[in-house]
Amino acid sequence: MIELAPRHKTGLNLSSPVLIASGFCGYGQSYQRLIDMTVFGAVVTQPVTLRPERGTPQPRVCETTAGFVLNTGLQNPGVRKVIQAHRKSWERLGLPVIAHLPADRPDDLTRTARALSSVQTPQGDALLAAIELGLPLETAPDEVEDWVAAVQAGSELPILVKLPIGGYPALAESAVQAQADALVIGTPPLGTAYAPAYRQMVKGHLFGPALHSLVLHDIQMVAGFDLPLVAVGGIHSTADIYTFLQAGATAVQIDSLLFIDPQAAYQLALDVNNTLLDSP
Amino acid sequence: MQQIRLIVSQKETIASAWWRLTLTAPDLTSPCRPGQFFLLRCADRFTCYLRRPIFPQPQPNQQFTLLIRPDPDPGLAWLTARQVGDRLDVVGPLGSGFDLPDGIQNLLLISNSQWLAPLLGLMEQAVAAGLSVTMALGARRAVDLYPVSTLPPVVEFQAATLDGSLGHSGQLTDLLPDLLPWADRVCAIGSPHLYRAIRAQAEAVRFGIPTGFAYGLLTDLPLPCGVGACCSCTRYTNTGAKLTCLDGPVFDLAEVEV
Incomplete structure (x- = not known):
């Protein structure tokens, strides 16, 4: 068991340090028919915004050498429809669900967080386990506090703040001061790739094994903060996970490995869980 | 899965x-x-x-x-x-596949793609069910066409080649005005151009394209996850946003933007 929100009144106690990253498992159930999801500590949903977002035009994805760029433009049907469509499956999923909220106008963030936090189990508990607040790539440190405060105004759930990879430690410092419960590192940088079928460039967040080194660098930079760290980016082996944990991360999120080898992602989580179970 | x-x-x-x-x-x-x-x-x-x-x-x-x-x-x-x-x-x-509901009599299968194998499976099902089947294939040259000698004799075959080396000399879509009035179900695998032509021709010769008439297997978008996890294959239809990997890749051509 790990605790990702030790300062929070209810905490965020997870059965595994291996989570699934936002954007790689829909609203939580995409891989349910393929692998046993309960090996993961939690799943982070796709972005949820107050109003529907149509997303970017096609093409949205393009392969690169050992990776791909992806930009869906936060496509989602809006918080009301997300809750309508997925609350039942969240109840049945068998693992904690963390909602990903991209930074937005503070009022909208508050309303979105409030709507998500008010979804309850039949027993009257909050159905969602936490909120992950995603910061844009170009975030100024003084903006972080406003966004975190906006989420806190609408929700009492633990708040994980996802920082851009390569962001300054000042962003992490701001998130700590804003009383975030954990830091997630991080949102990948942008890349561009040429899609021959469309004869055009595709711009989006870059995913693939190369991210591991960038995230590891950032984890080491902020390892001194007294806050749980979640490392996300480029995990393709148990060694990748242990490196993050040794560098100071409390948990990790698996991303693109799910696309290329869902069974391997499952096996990694299982191996890590078994190893931690066996360790004194 | x-x-x-x-x-x-x-x-x-x-x-x-x-x-x-x-x-x-x-x-x-x-x-x-x-x-x-x-x-x-x-x-x-x-x-x-x-x-x-x-x-x-x-x-x-x-x-x-x-x-x-x-x-x-x-x-x-x-x-x-x-x-x-x-x-x-x-x-x-x-994803979804093609289907052959009861009531279909004349099935038109049409392709200008190398990925026509699903149509061959559909053809076998239709022949076994006693339907009349026409297979129309198009390519640049006869040597680029799927070998028609492997098709069962009961299936009517029509070809279009750009160089005129087999069948009609010209575009596969040139055959549509003659074929569409005969068909009561069209299943296609090909380019977006083919799908747009099917829809346009159906609207012309059948006075509008009804739902449930023409279906296309859309291969134009990458499908990174296949399970609706990433939203990268979203396309917009008359009934809202659909994921190609989950709701498709077979779509009713009356409903989808191609």
Whole structure:
């Protein structure tokens, strides 16, 4: 068991340090028919915004050498429809669900967080386990506090703040001061790739094994903060996970490995869980 | 949906630069319909990081056949080089497929794509059910066409080649005005241009394209996850946003933007 929100009144106690990253498992159930999801500590949903977002035009994805760029433009049907469509499956999923909220106008963030936090189990508990607040790539440190405060105004759930990879430690410092419960590192940088079928460039967040080194660098930079760290980016082996944990991360999120080898992602989580179970 | 190994049990050259792989799936427990797809792990993670969709023809006894041709994509080029005994790591079957509901009498199958194997599966089902079937194929040259000698005689075959080396000299879409009035169901696999032409011609000769008349297997978007996890294959239809990997790749051409 790990605790990702030790300062929070209810905490965020997870059965595994291996989570699934936002954007790689829909609203939580995409891989349910393929692998046993309960090996993961939690799943982070796709972005949820107050109003529907149509997303970017096609093409949205393009392969690169050992990776791909992806930009869906936060496509989602809006918080009301997300809750309508997925609350039942969240109840049945068998693992904690963390909602990903991209930074937005503070009022909208508050309303979105409030709507998500008010979804309850039949027993009257909050159905969602936490909120992950995603910061844009170009975030100024003084903006972080406003966004975190906006989420806190609408929700009492633990708040994980996802920082851009390569962001300054000042962003992490701001998130700590804003009383975030954990830091997630991080949102990948942008890349561009040429899609021959469309004869055009595709711009989006870059995913693939190369991210591991960038995230590891950032984890080491902020390892001194007294806050749980979640490392996300480029995990393709148990060694990748242990490196993050040794560098100071409390948990990790698996991303693109799910696309290329869902069974391997499952096996990694299982191996890590078994190893931690066996360790004194 | 499973992540399994397909074993290449046979590789035949059926025409110049056309190969047919027979794939055995001993661990497959899910049923598969023509038009559903598998995501194939190709080569190594350096050159082909993402899985490639393949559209095989389901066969009895946990087998599939897959038509392959030379392809500039490194993943599909890797597939073309597979030999008997090789194992393919796939996730599937995924998405929706074609169907043949009761009441269909005249089935038009039409393709200008190398991925026409699902139409062959549909053709066999239709012939077995006693339907009248016309297969219309188009290509640049006769040698690029799927070998028509392998089609059963009961199926009417029509061809269009740009160089006039077989059948109609011109575009495959030139055949549509004659074929569409006859058909009460159209199933197509090809380019967006073909789908747009089917829709336009159907509107012209049938005074509007009704839902449930023409279906197309849309292969124009990458399908990185195949399970609705990433939203990268979203397309917009009359009934809102749809995911190609989950709600498709077979779509009613009356409803989808192509």
